[in-house]
Amino acid sequence: MLGTRPTARGSDPAAGGAAGRPPGCRTGGPGVAARLNGLKWGLWPLGVVHGAAVWCRNRLYDRHWLPVHQLPRPVISVGNLQLGGTGKTPLTAQLIEALEARDLRVAVLTRGYRRRSRSTQIVPACATPPPPVQQVGDEPLLLFRRLRKGILGVGSDRYRTAQQILAQHPVDVFLLDDGFQHRRLARDLDICLVDFSRWPAHPLLFPVSELRDLKSSLRRADVVLHTGPAARAAQVQAWVARTGRQDQPWFAFRKRPAGWVDLRSGRPVAQLNERDRPAGAICGLACPTHFWHSLQAQGLNPVWRRGFPDHHWYRLPDLQAILRARQRYGFNSLLTTEKDALKLVGLVNHLPADLKLFYLKIEMQVEQFPRLLALIVDRLGAYRR
Secondary structure (H helix, E strand, C coil), rough: CHHHHHHHCCCEEEHHECCCCCCCCCCCCHHHHHHHHHHHHHHHHHHHHHHHHHHHHHHHHHHHCCCCCCCCCEEEEEEEEEECCCCCCHHHHHHHHHHCCCCCCEEEECCCCCCCCCEEEEEECCCCCCCCHHHHHHHHHHHHHCCCCCEEEEECHHHHHHHHHHCCCCCCCEEECCCCCCEEEECEEEEEEEEEHHHCCCCCCCCCCCCCCCHHHHHHHCCEEEEEEHHHHHHHHHHHCCCCCCCCCCCEEEEEEEEECCCCCCEEEECHHHCCCCCCEEECCCHHHHHHHHHCCCCCCCCEEEEECCCCCCCCCHHHHHHHHHHCCCEHHHHHHCCHHHHHHHHHCCCCCCCCCEEEEEEEEEECHHHHHHHHHHHHHHCCC
């Protein structure tokens, strides 16, 4: 990976992205794309088995043969059909702020995927110091930072975690993060996010595509938030309506940069200047192409970049690889995501002080967000009635 020299536009085949517009997350030139496409289709039996297993599980829940647990407070679920990168965390963060602004006591339920602790964590917003990222995970810690008076609950058994929260704290509403497939917990509103730039023409699930659930499961959602090609979204919305869900509200959204932050000091940076260039870039995301193209949209073309697996825990060998790349490509700063910054901040002493470190904050922009919020509040009101 370090031995491949990027082009002037920062296109590193090993980094998981080319300089053009991303139709998905697997780019890097026609040859690489063709090999990856051939590999994926060679795994089609696994996609069939995965789809059959998901269909059977959904059928068991639909027929009430698997138990569904009901909480004594309303539950708003935020989830998706695809593997990562659709915007669940920014949307959940935005809902936290909007609901707390209405003086509601919010409790966030999340699994804490790939955290280093298996114990259940119940953390009030007033907790000092904040919980270590190793205990709660990177995305839950991002959500914790948005809470002002609520509770963060992290555990694999979301129902039991919620019961523990209710035994200790007053709660008005639960936000179930990444909850679309977590059907053992009843919800009062199911929000599903879809990225139609990664919507396959075939029905096969991962590893053939990035689908983690059946396309037909979209009919189960109470609200759909979508991004990507509008024409494709309109086609799928029409199909959902024809199959019996004419009452399903759809909202377009996009993720946009919300500004840079100096990782060492925590101070916002108005903009990166010429002294910060050339730059390198790293990220540990399910879809690194989103980050690469966010950089390009701001006129930033890293001379070196590297994508790590989603929720990657950085270690000293990773930092050594960054330093070798810096020696070769001569970048003055290293750009990364807010999620990655949480796991890099404890390692900055192992990087030279003259290497500037910046992370990009992302926010969600939902068309007609007041209407979406009104739907949620109305559902909460119906629960109370």
